[in-house]
Amino acid sequence: MNPIMNISQQFAAQQYKLTPQREAIVKVLLDNEKDHLSVEEVYMMVKSTYPHLGLATVYRTLELLCELHIVEKMNFGDGVARYDLRDNDHDHMHHHLICSVCGRLEEIKDDWLLELESRVEREYGFKVTDHRLDFKGTYQTCNRTGCKREKDCKAVS
Amino acid sequence: MNPIMNISQQFAAQQYKLTPQREAIVKVLLDNEKDHLSVEEVYMMVKSTYPHLGLATVYRTLELLCELHIVEKMNFGDGVARYDLRDNDHDHMHHHLICSVCGRLEEIKDDWLLELESRVEREYGFKVTDHRLDFKGTYQTCNRTGCKREKDCKAVS
DNA sequence: AGCCTAATTAGTAATGGTTACGATATAAGC
DNA sequence: GCTTATATCGTAACCATTACTAATTAGGCT
Incomplete structure (x- = not known):
């Protein structure tokens, strides 16, 4: 299944709205699934396609994705939290x-x-x-x- | 060998001075070697025996001890760095x-x-x-x- | 299609752990 | 004891993150 559809369904199932901001953030994560992006990095990348975006929204969305088990929050000691897409399997x-x-x-x-x-x-x-x-x-x-x-x-x- | 002597020698060997503040901090770490103390916790404990002590000194000393491989800095995700005495062996x-x-x-x-x-x-x-x-x-x-x-x-x- | 309403966002202020800095004090060698 | 590089103190600055408020919007309902 298309991963973005899959995630969109998970949003709906828990009465979370699929806003364009959230969709853009998820897309960046999918496009960089090999990396462990920081909030700032995600913010920058989403800004290029969605310039009108608040940093706080990125924080909130990543926390939400973590709650839905879609990403995992981790810390490698460089002073910032990093996020990694979880495999389903x-x-x-x-x-x-x-x-x-x-x-x-x-x-x-x-x-x-x-x-x-x-x-x-x-x-x-x-x-x-x-x-x-x-x-x-x-x-x-x-x-x-x-x-x-x-x-x-x-x-x- | 007395562990405090051992550490004191390591200080001297690298031309670091063994100040009473540093000694008090090391003593707290030795007294609580089972725990993983945060900076704030070390600060509080040392204050009780050495009331005139700056928080910045605790930060600096713990960083120094880390450099000397006496303690290890780690992060368990609660928002503060924690320090653990390293075993020699x-x-x-x-x-x-x-x-x-x-x-x-x-x-x-x-x-x-x-x-x-x-x-x-x-x-x-x-x-x-x-x-x-x-x-x-x-x-x-x-x-x-x-x-x-x-x-x-x-x-x- | 157009409302309604709770959810969401943007922007920014506040928070809290950590670091940097300047003036003062002090350990260790002569 | 004197000297000097080193260390300390107190506090301001820093930076990632969170909290807050007003304005906006997605999705359900008709």
């Missing part, structure tokens, strides 16, 4: 590689933690509903020189 | 359980990811230097009723 299951050299952020669309989650349940009596797994490091193709300490310390892991 | 290796019901945050002092890290290196050409693994869910002892959606959406995962 894999739900919350993906991990990240964050390169200290080039800053690239790659997504691994796999769930490697099923084994560990059952172990947590067994050993700690803790039923996992969601998880987060990020790896920080460097790509072998990114030959690095010098010390990266400062950059790493400013960020929150 | 296990370095960055620990995971978290975060309970949606009671808000409890438990640390797992184990490294379950060595296998996955070598897999990342093999399959993605990515050399891991650090990682983060958090599980969200509920303790079986926390019987829950109702919907938790809203709370989860406000937070960043």
Whole structure:
């Protein structure tokens, strides 16, 4: 099914109105589904096709999309929240590689933690509903020189 | 070795001065090593034994401790940075359980990811230097009723 | 097609965590 | 003790986010 139709139906089903602003924002997310856009980035991109748009609307819409499980809000320690479209099938299951050299952020669309989650349940009596797994490091193709300490310390892991 | 002596040596080794303020802050961290204190929490606790203390000093000191690898800065999505003492032996290796019901945050002092890290290196050409693994869910002892959606959406995962 | 009304938006002010800054104080080496 | 680079204090500035108000609009109803 056309993803925008799908999302539009989810809006209607919960009595949310599908305004042109919301539609434009969703379209930007779909066009950039590989990225993890910040609010400011989404704002800028939507502005180019819909110049009359308030920043607060972007905040409100992304929060709404989060509530509808259409996007996931996350924080990579650069001081801004970022949003990622959720897969219908894999739900919350993906991990990240964050390169200290080039800053690239790659997504691994796999769930490697099923084994560990059952172990947590067994050993700690803790039923996992969601998880987060990020790896920080460097790509072998990114030959690095010098010390990266400062950059790493400013960020929150 | 006395941990405060150890840290004091690390300060000296890098020509940082061991001021009473810094010592008081480190002492609070050592006294609460199970917790993940926020800046404000550290500030309050140090104030009780060292009333004449500026908030900015706490920020600066915690950043310094992070630079020296004595603490780790992290973000659990509640809007404030939190700091955790690093083990000398296990370095960055620990995971978290975060309970949606009671808000409890438990640390797992184990490294379950060595296998996955070598897999990342093999399959993605990515050399891991650090990682983060958090599980969200509920303790079986926390019987829950109702919907938790809203709370989860406000937070960043 | 044209109302009605609750939902939505724009614009901006307020908030709150964090950082920057200038003047004062102080730890450590001589 | 004196010197000086370093650290502290208090506060103002900063910036992402949220709250608020008046004006607009989508969608249901006739």
